Amino acid sequence: MSRKRGIFTDALGLILTIVVTAASLSDNSHGIQLLDQVHVAHSGISMAWVDRGC
Numbered sequence: 001m002s003r004k005r006g007i008f009t010d011a012l013g014l015i016l017t018i019v020v021t022a023a024s025l026s027d028n029s030h031g032i033q034l035l036d037q038v039h040v041a042h043s044g045i046s047m048a049w050v051d052r053g054c
Helices: 027-041
Strands: 003-009 015-022
Touching: 003 027, 015 027
Parallel strands: none
Antiparallel strands: 003 015
16 A cells, blocks of 8 residues: 655754555645645644655
């Protein structure tokens, strides 16, 4: 079973949130789930830059 990992870091590269989902989930849905988790865990964050990665 394949998995996708979403990692949210601060400006120093410290990991704030990680989300692991099934690989069959679309990138858009995966990103939304990650940002929802970030909002719950770190409500003070008001801006984020995203990168699809490789």
